[in-house]
Amino acid sequence: MEMNNNTIDENEISNFSSIADKWWDPYGPFKPLHNLNPARILYIKNKLTSYYNIDTKDPKPFKNLRILDIGCGGGILSEPMARLGGKVVGVDPSEKNIKIAKTHSNQSKLKIDYINSSAEQLVEWGEKFDVILNMEVVEHVSNIETFISSCYSLIKPGGIMFIATLNRTIKSYFFAIIGAEYILRWLPKGTHDWNKFVKPSELRNYCSNSGFINIDFRGITYNPIKDNWSITSDLSVNYIGNLNKRKL
Amino acid sequence: MADKLYADISIIGAGLVGSICANFAADAGFNVIIIDKASHKDLIKNDFDGRASAISFGNKRLLEVNNLWDEISNYAQPILEIRVSEEGSNSFLHFDHLDVGSDPLGYMVENRYLRKVFFEKILKKKNIKLLDENEIIDFATENSRGECFLSNSKIIESEIIIAADGVNSKIRKKSYIDVFEKDYRQTAIVTTVEHEKPHNGIAHERFREPGPFAILPLQGNFSSLVWVESNATADRLLKLNSKKFNFELEKRFGNFLGNVKSVPPNWKYRLKLSHAKQYYQKRVALIGDAAHATHPLAGQNFNASIQDISLLVYMLKKKSILGLDIGSIDTLKKYDRLRRPSNDRLIAMTTFLNSLFSTNNPLNKFSRKTGIALVQNSRIAKNFFMNYAGNKETKIPNFSDINIF
Numbered sequence: 001m002e003m004n005n006n007t008i009d010e011n012e013i014s015n016f017s018s019i020a021d022k023w024w025d026p027y028g029p030f031k032p033l034h035n036l037n038p039a040r041i042l043y044i045k046n047k048l049t050s051y052y053n054i055d056t057k058d059p060k061p062f063k064n065l066r067i068l069d070i071g072c073g074g075g076i077l078s079e080p081m082a083r084l085g086g087k088v089v090g091v092d093p094s095e096k097n098i099k100i101a102k103t104h105s106n107q108s109k110l111k112i113d114y115i116n117s118s119a120e121q122l123v124e125w126g127e128k129f130d131v132i133l134n135m136e137v138v139e140h141v142s143n144i145e146t147f148i149s150s151c152y153s154l155i156k157p158g159g160i161m162f163i164a165t166l167n168r169t170i171k172s173y174f175f176a177i178i179g180a181e182y183i184l185r186w187l188p189k190g191t192h193d194w195n196k197f198v199k200p201s202e203l204r205n206y207c208s209n210s211g212f213i214n215i216d217f218r219g220i221t222y223n224p225i226k227d228n229w230s231i232t233s234d235l236s237v238n239y240i241g242n243l244n245k246r247k248l
Numbered sequence: 249m250a251d252k253l254y255a256d257i258s259i260i261g262a263g264l265v266g267s268i269c270a271n272f273a274a275d276a277g278f279n280v281i282i283i284d285k286a287s288h289k290d291l292i293k294n295d296f297d298g299r300a301s302a303i304s305f306g307n308k309r310l311l312e313v314n315n316l317w318d319e320i321s322n323y324a325q326p327i328l329e330i331r332v333s334e335e336g337s338n339s340f341l342h343f344d345h346l347d348v349g350s351d352p353l354g355y356m357v358e359n360r361y362l363r364k365v366f367f368e369k370i371l372k373k374k375n376i377k378l379l380d381e382n383e384i385i386d387f388a389t390e391n392s393r394g395e396c397f398l399s400n401s402k403i404i405e406s407e408i409i410i411a412a413d414g415v416n417s418k419i420r421k422k423s424y425i426d427v428f429e430k431d432y433r434q435t436a437i438v439t440t441v442e443h444e445k446p447h448n449g450i451a452h453e454r455f456r457e458p459g460p461f462a463i464l465p466l467q468g469n470f471s472s473l474v475w476v477e478s479n480a481t482a483d484r485l486l487k488l489n490s491k492k493f494n495f496e497l498e499k500r501f502g503n504f505l506g507n508v509k510s511v512p513p514n515w516k517y518r519l520k521l522s523h524a525k526q527y528y529q530k531r532v533a534l535i536g537d538a539a540h541a542t543h544p545l546a547g548q549n550f551n552a553s554i555q556d557i558s559l560l561v562y563m564l565k566k567k568s569i570l571g572l573d574i575g576s577i578d579t580l581k582k583y584d585r586l587r588r589p590s591n592d593r594l595i596a597m598t599t600f601l602n603s604l605f606s607t608n609n610p611l612n613k614f615s616r617k618t619g620i621a622l623v624q625n626s627r628i629a630k631n632f633f634m635n636y637a638g639n640k641e642t643k644i645p646n647f648s649d650i651n652i653f
Contacts (some may be wrong), residue, residue, distance in 0.1 A: 026578045034578070041570040056651060057569075059277055080571030107391040108573065109254075151374075 001219035007147040008093045010142060022139060023074025023100055032180060033076060033136070038221060039229035040240060044162055047242050048131065051160060060085025066153060068129040070119055073135035075101035075112065081133070082110040089113045089129070093121065111125055119150040120194050129154055132161040135240075138203065139165045139196050149210040161212065164220065164240040168197035172237045175222075200235050207243055217241035251402045255281040255377070258396055260384055262291060264301070264359060264550065265536030266412030267366035268316070269557045271430055274373045275314055275647040278563040280447075281404050282376060283396065285383040292367050297359040298515040299438050300464060300472035302327070302547035304354045306644070307554045312436075313646045317367060323361040325467045326352035328449035330514065330633055334605060335456040340620050341629055352449070356464050356472060358440075375514040379404075386422065386490050389531035390623070394575065408564070408575035409532045415522050417538035423529035427641055432546060432602065434459045435482035436544055437475040439514045440466065441497070444506025447471055453545065453633075455605035460545040461500060468509070474544055475500070479518065518542055523595055528580035540591045543598040546633050548605040551593050556587055558645060565650045597632050 022028035045061065048054065054061045063085035072090030074097055079201045082088045082105070090112055092098050098116040103208060105112045115122075132151055141147045166172050171195050180191075200217050207215050218241065219234035231240070259266045259275050262284035270282045275584045288416035290296055303311070303324070311317040330353060345353045370376050387409060394409040411419035421428070441463070447538040452463040459476025466472050475497075477485065485496055501508050522541045527534045536553035560583050571607050604619040623629050 026576060038570055038572065041572070045570065079573070083568075083571035104392070108431060109393075 007120065007141040007143050007150070009142045021074060021096070024104055028226060030074070030076070032123075033073075035222075035227070036220070036238075037080070039075060039079070040077065040162075043218070043231055043240055044081075044133070045115065047162070048160070062131075065130045065214055066128075067131040067133065068122070068127070069133045069137070069192060070137075070151070071140070072114065073097050073099055073124070075104055075114065078112050078114070079105060079108055079110055082112050088139070089115065089122075091115050091117045091119070091128070092117055095234055119154060121222050123153045125148050126213035127154060128156045128159075130156055130159045132159070134161060134163040136166075138159045138163065138198055139192060141213060143204075144198060145206050148206045151173060151214060152210040152245060155245040157245055158210075158240055161245075162240065162242050163203070163207075164238065165203065166197045166238055167236055168194065169236050172197060176201050192196050195201070200239055200241075203241075207246065211245065212243040215241060215243040253402060253404050254378070254408045255404060256568075257281075257408055257410060258283065258394065258404045258466075259410045259412055260396070260652050261379065261411065261413035261538070262286075262288065262367075262370075262378065263412060263414065263555045264362055264366065265537075265557065267363070267370055268272075268311075268532050268554060269375050269410060269412055269535060269561065270318060271366060271373070272557055272647045273564070274370075274376045275560055276455040276568075276650060277613060277648075278375065278568070279415065280376045281369045281406065281543075282370065283379045283384055283398065283404070283641065286381040288367055288371075289358065291380070292360070292364045292529055294360050295361065295513065297617070298440070298513060300356050300358045300440075301362060301550045302354050302356055302464065303554075304548075305351055307551050308355055310554065310558055310644050313644050314648070316366065319365045320361060323467065324355040324357045325450050325465045326416060326449050327356060327465060328352055329356045330451045330453065332453045332629075332652050334454060334620070335454055335528045337383070339395050340624060341633070342631065351639070356451075356466055358466065358472070360469045372499070380464060384418065387532075388418065389529070392531075392573065392575070394531040395467045402421060406575075407573065410560070411532060411538045412536050412568045413538055415520070415537040420524055420534055420538050421442070423532050425529055425534070426525045428521070428525060430521040430599070432459075432521065432543060433479060433585060434519045434602075436517045436519055437473075437477065437482055437485065437514055438517065439475070440608070441471050441501070442509040443469050443471065443474045443508045443509050445469070445637050447506040455601070456500070459605060460602065462547070463501070463534060469505075471505075473501075473510075474547075476519065476545070479554065482516060485579060486514055486622060514587070517544075519593060519597060522584060523591070523633075527556075527584040528577075530577060531575045533580055533583060539587075542595045543602050545598055545602055546582055548594055548598070548632070552591055555590070559586060561585060562650065563648060565647065594632075597628075 023030055024243040049056045058219045063086055065086050067081050067086040069090040072078045072092045078088045078090040097118045098114045101114045132221045138144050166176050177194050203217050217239050220240045221232040221234050221239045222229050256278040257280050259270050259282040262282050270280050273280045329346045330343040337530040353454040384396050385399055386397045388395045394406050411417050447465040449465050454461045458478050463473040464472045487625050522532050524539045527539045563579050567574045
């Protein structure tokens with residue numbers, strides 16, 4: 001079978017596959033993602049409940065939403081989405097990640113459709129989603145423009161995409177590469193290639209060129225004293241945003 | 249084929265602590281299974297538990313906000329004053345509720361009423377399943393689930409197991425959690441005392457050499473007595489006929505409330521300190537006496553337990569609002585980290601006060617004076633006797649209405 005994986009970077013896949021079994025260890029190599037998770041889920045939940053007019057108290061607020069988690073890894077974002085009622089499809093180019101995600105969701109008694117595939121493949125299959133989660137992915141793909149337009153075709157009209165990534169600034173070099181990989185050892189060395197980081201202005205262009213509207217980016221910032229992440233106006237290192245596909 | 253049941257949370261032990269926890273967790277929207285080996289009809293029998301509990305004003309507010317207080321208020325005696333003294337001398341500490349406002353310092357409620365009310369609520373809530381007359385034999389915590397194996401071959405699968413199974417917690421032992429233990433070598437005789445004159449809502453804490461002697465106001469002309477003696481003396485006293493027992497009681501009680509007589513039965517509790525070195529294990533959280541049990545001299549262990557429950561349920565709810573795994577180890581670690589300091593302080597203070605008065609050698613007489621002076625530092629003492637810290641610092645969660653937006 002020939003895979004149409006033109007935006008997937010092979011080196012990146014093997015990078016993540018080698019530590020895949022550690023996905024669910026909150027103190028393991030993916031600790032930063034576990035730490036980041038509550039803040040980004042809160043951002044997503046806030047946005048989705050207000051956008052779709054859902055009661056925030058509903059224990060299954062996403063029950064009418066079909067959600068695609070691109071680069072789902074071991075499923076640490078897919079599972080919360082499914083617990084909140086979403087019909088979740090998780091894709092990841094690493095077969096090992098998908099195996100781990102499947103095993104874990106079975107243990108958690110959650111129904112999630114994990115596929116070892118790519119956004120491009122799903123486009124070919126004609127899949128459509130209400131929500132696309134594109135979290136900490138664009139800095140790992142080989143061709144952002146193509147990737148973003150694939151995402152665009154996967155969204156239903158009026159649907160919403162979330163995107164989170166790292167800015168390419170001096171500060172992000174120190175924080176995400178030197179700080180997170182070398183000093184704090186949060187991330188394995190080589191997790192990120194700073195040159196592939198994307199400035200918000202660049203990402204905004206890619207997104208609007210693909211047809212996305214209502215592009216809104218916020219900073220997502222680590223507070224070393226509280227040891228947590230929150231949504232801020234500082235986009236200099238990590239940032240998160242949401243954007244829409246126009247309604248028909 | 250074993251019968252398998254599923255819940256978000258399984259609670260082991262349906263005593264006061266377990267049943268409050270079940271109510272809070274259910275209000276927070278969780279599906280709860282609560283397990284106890286006794287039948288619930290026994291658990292709410294009048295003669296199942298002869299103790300009374302002091303409930304701090306802050307915890308009363310917590311119960312009130314979460315609809316557990318209304319029915320209890322019919323049985324609750326407000327504590328308006330606390331007088332702490334050394335036997336044979338004047339009181340060295342005195343708290344009057346009027347000094348801090350118009351609210352009582354706390355409330356005394358007999359445990360049998362607390363049990364009854366908490367159980368009535370449990371039976372009414374659709375998302376709580378009570379499995380009484382079920383004993384847990386073992387449990388497993390593999391694969392990000394907790395599984396409890398019951399004696400009748402039922403299996404309960406849940407995201408987290410909350411152990412509210414008391415000072416000798418089986419769950420704690422089977423989790424290989426070490427405890428710091430100390431035998432106080434004392435026995436508490438607990439009984440209700442009827443007296444001629446009204447108590448005016450005053451609680452008395454008298455320190456005697458063999459141990460503290462607490463007279464705690466109940467409704468009407470009744471008080472709950474926690475009378476601590478050496479094990480040998482207590483055993484001897486409890487063998488006396490009621491006439492002789494009342495004679496011994498009066499000797500220590502005094503006649504400031506007129507004639508007194510004990511209302512049987514008398515209860516006996518051996519006192520020991522037990523503090524779990526960890527309040528958690530994979531998929532397991534310890535609350536109440538399973539985590540910490542200390543000397544009853546200020547009646548604050550139950551208040552500390554209510555704070556355990558409140559914090560834990562709040563943390564679990566915050567996780568579930570975001571669709572996160574409620575039983576993950578980071579939550580449990582944080583629960584331990586946040587609860588341990590105040591439980592440490594409670595244990596240190598009770599143990600210190602108990603030992604301060606429990607001996608009569610001259611060196612200790614000296615250090616006792618220093619100790620009393622230390623205790624008279626009103627903030628420490630107030631925090632301790634009134635669980636004041638718990639009253640003020642926390643905003644009170646309403647578990648049916650937690651939102652983090």
